[in-house]
Amino acid sequence: MVIEYIRYTVPPARAEDFEQAYQAAAGVLDEDPHCLGYEIARGVEEPEHYTVRIEWDSVEGHEQGFRRSARFGEFFAAVKPFFPLIQEMKHYTTRFGARG
Numbered sequence: 001m002v003i004e005y006i007r008y009t010v011p012p013a014r015a016e017d018f019e020q021a022y023q024a025a026a027g028v029l030d031e032d033p034h035c036l037g038y039e040i041a042r043g044v045e046e047p048e049h050y051t052v053r054i055e056w057d058s059v060e061g062h063e064q065g066f067r068r069s070a071r072f073g074e075f076f077a078a079v080k081p082f083f084p085l086i087q088e089m090k091h092y093t094t095r096f097g098a099r100g
Contacts, residue, residue, distance in 0.1 A: 001036060002059050006052040007088040014082075015042075018050065021078045028075040029054065034061030059091050 010018045022040050029035045036055040043049035056062040066072060 002056050002062070002091045002093055004052075004054045004056060004062060004091050005088065006054075006086060008050040008052070008082060008085045009048055009087055010050055010082065010085055012048060014085075015047070018082055018085075021082060022052065025075045025078040028071045028078075031071070032066050032069065034058070034065040056091075062091070 008018070019040070019042075026038070029038050034057045036057060038052070038054040041051045041053070043051075054062075056066070
């Protein structure tokens, strides 16, 4: 498993639209066999900061499977207006953690 983290800085005036865009895109993630889970988090101290965390079965599953799927266009159309606001978009592997 790999985790994709996407960090955004979203102006307050666009926050509601951003959240609605990811709610619309969530249906595509829910149905994709390569997506194992996801969450969208908003900063508490700095509410203009959002982090999208998506668990994928592999980098290949994300980049070759999901991005080449029939429904990727639907996902991309929903979130594309916010791409200029991305600060980071990378894959990570978990090294250690705790239950919680």
